[in-house]
Amino acid sequence: xxxxxxxxxxxxxxxxxxxxxTADTEFEFLTGNTMAFLPVGSIPYQQYIKSTTPSLASxxxxxxxxxxxxxxxxxxxxxxxxVYPLLGFDNLSFMQDYSNQRFVRKYISDETSFDRIIETYExxxxxxxxxxxxxxxxxxxxxxxxxxxFDNTVxxxxxxxxxLDQYLSLIKMTDEDLKNLIxxxxxxxxxxxxxxxxxxxxxxxxxxxxxxxNGMDYNNLSNEELKLRYQVPYVIWANYxxxxxxxxxxxxxxxxxxxxxxxxxPTNDYQSFLLKLQEEYPIISAVxxxxxxxxxxxxxxxxxxxxxxxxxxxxxxxxxxxxxxxQYYRLFDWEDK
Numbered sequence: 001x002x003x004x005x006x007x008x009x010x011x012x013x014x015x016x017x018x019x020x021x022t023a024d025t026e027f028e029f030l031t032g033n034t035m036a037f038l039p040v041g042s043i044p045y046q047q048y049i050k051s052t053t054p055s056l057a058s059x060x061x062x063x064x065x066x067x068x069x070x071x072x073x074x075x076x077x078x079x080x081x082x083v084y085p086l087l088g089f090d091n092l093s094f095m096q097d098y099s100n101q102r103f104v105r106k107y108i109s110d111e112t113s114f115d116r117i118i119e120t121y122e123x124x125x126x127x128x129x130x131x132x133x134x135x136x137x138x139x140x141x142x143x144x145x146x147x148x149x150f151d152n153t154v155x156x157x158x159x160x161x162x163x164l165d166q167y168l169s170l171i172k173m174t175d176e177d178l179k180n181l182i183x184x185x186x187x188x189x190x191x192x193x194x195x196x197x198x199x200x201x202x203x204x205x206x207x208x209x210x211x212x213x214n215g216m217d218y219n220n221l222s223n224e225e226l227k228l229r230y231q232v233p234y235v236i237w238a239n240y241x242x243x244x245x246x247x248x249x250x251x252x253x254x255x256x257x258x259x260x261x262x263x264x265x266p267t268n269d270y271q272s273f274l275l276k277l278q279e280e281y282p283i284i285s286a287v288x289x290x291x292x293x294x295x296x297x298x299x300x301x302x303x304x305x306x307x308x309x310x311x312x313x314x315x316x317x318x319x320x321x322x323x324x325x326x327q328y329y330r331l332f333d334w335e336d337k
Contacts, residue, residue: 001182001235004246009236009262011248013255016286018229019141019203023078026135026199028252028285030055030087032274033327035286044331045078049086054330056256058088059268060131067091068120070134072098072108080135089133093120105147110138110174114181121188139170141203161209167202182237191240193263197255198232230287236262251283270326277319284323 002010016035017024023045024035031053035042042048052058057067068091075081075094084092095108098116102109113136124130143163154168178196185192201207207229208218216225234255236242242262250258257271257278267275283290 001237002233002246004244005237007238007240007242007244009242009245009248009258011234011246011250012231013197013234014227014249014251014283014285014288015198015200015230015232016252017200019200022135022199023080025252026078029197029255030057030133031330032056032253032256032270033331034251034253034284034323036284036289037324037327038286040286043078045080045083048331049079049083051086052334053086054270054334055087057084057131057133059271060129060265061088061090063266064129066124066128066130068093068130068132070113070116070120070132071095071137072101072113072116073137091120104138104170104173105145105150107137107140110136110177111180113138114177117181118184121192135199136174139167139174141206143167143170143202143206156209159209159213161206163205164207164209167206185239188239191238193236193238193242193259195234195236195255195259197234197252201229201232227288230285238263249283250278251285253284254278254282270330273323273326277323280319 001008015025016028021043023043027044027049028034032055033044035044038044038048057069061067067089069080069084069087069089070093071077071080072093073095075092081092081094093116098108098112100112100115102112104110113134117132117134120132121130143166152162152165152169154172155165156168182194185194204218211218211221211225221229231249234250236259242264254274257267257274260267260271261275277284279292281289281291
C-alpha cells in the first residue's frame with residue numbers, strides 16, 4: 001500500500017507520545033485537538049473529558065452515521081468505557097463482547113479484532129453509513145517475555161535483540177491480517193475507507209539496537225534524531241476512486257479532517273479550520289511544530305512586499321492562537337446544543 005497503490009494515501013504520522021500512552025493518540029485523532037497545548041504528562045481521557053466533548057464520532061453521528069468503538073481489552077483502560085460515549089460513540093465493544101476469541105501471546109489477536117469489524121459491517125442497518133473505530137491489542141508491549149505457542153518468525157540479523165524480533169514478528173502478523181481486511185472490503189459494493197495507523201513507536205528496548213545500527217545512541221539523540229522516534233506510518237485506503245498520494249506526512253490532530261476530505265465527506269467548521277491551519281503548520285504535536293517556509297520575504301523584496309510578509313506572519317501567529325482558543329473552548333467550555 002505504501003508503494004503508490006491505487007486509491008491509497010500514505011505517509012508518516014507525527015505523534016505526541018512514544019512507547020506508551022496510546023490514549024493520547026486516540027484523543028488527537030478523534031477530537032482534532034493537540035497535546036501540544038496541554039501540560040506535559042497529561043492524559044485527557046483521565047483528566048479532562050468529563051462531559052460531552054465534540055469529536056469525529058459525534059460529528060459523523062450528526063450527519064447520519066452509526067458510531068462504533070471497539071477495543072478487545074478491558075473497557076476500564078484509560079477510562080474508555082466512560083469516555084467513548086462522551087465522544088459520541090453509541091455502540092461499544094470490549095474484550096467480553098468478542099466472540100470466537102483467538103489469542104496471540106496473551107492478547108486477543110488482530111485477526112479476531114478485524115473479524116469484529118467485518119461482523120459489525122455485515123450486521124449494521126442496511127443503507128446507514130457507519131464509523132467503526134477499532135483500537136487493537138495484539139501488539140501491546142512489552143516484548144521481552146516468552147509465550148507458549150508463540151515463536152518469532154522474523155529475526156533482525158546481527159542485532160541480537162529478541163524484543164525487536166518479537167515486535168517485528170507481531171507486526172508481520174498484523175500486516176497479513178490487514179491484507180485480508182483490505183481484500184474483504186475490496187469486494188463489497190458499499191463505498192468504504194479503511195484508515196490504519198500506529199499509536200506510537202515501541203519502547204527503547206525494541207528500538208535501541210535499530211538506532212545503534214544506524215549510528216545513533218538512544219540515550220543521546222539529537223533533536224532531528226528524536227523526531228524519528230515520534231513517527232508512525234499511516235494508510236488511507238478506499239475501495240473506490242480517490243486521489244492517491246505517497247509521502248504525505250502530517251500529525252495526528254489533522255488526520256481525521258484529511259480522511260473526510262479524501263472521502264468527499266463535508267467537514268464541519270473546526271475540521272475546515274484544521275485543513276486551513278495545516279497549510280501553514282503541517283505538523284503540530286507535543287514534540288514539534290513545523291511551519292511552512294515563508295516565501296513572502298527575500299533579499300529582493302521591496303518595502304511593500306516586506307510589509308505584506310509581516311502581515312502574513314502576524315496572520316499565521318493569529319491562526320495558531322485561534323487554534324489554542326478553539327481547543328480550549330471545545331475541551332473545557334463546550335455546551336452540547
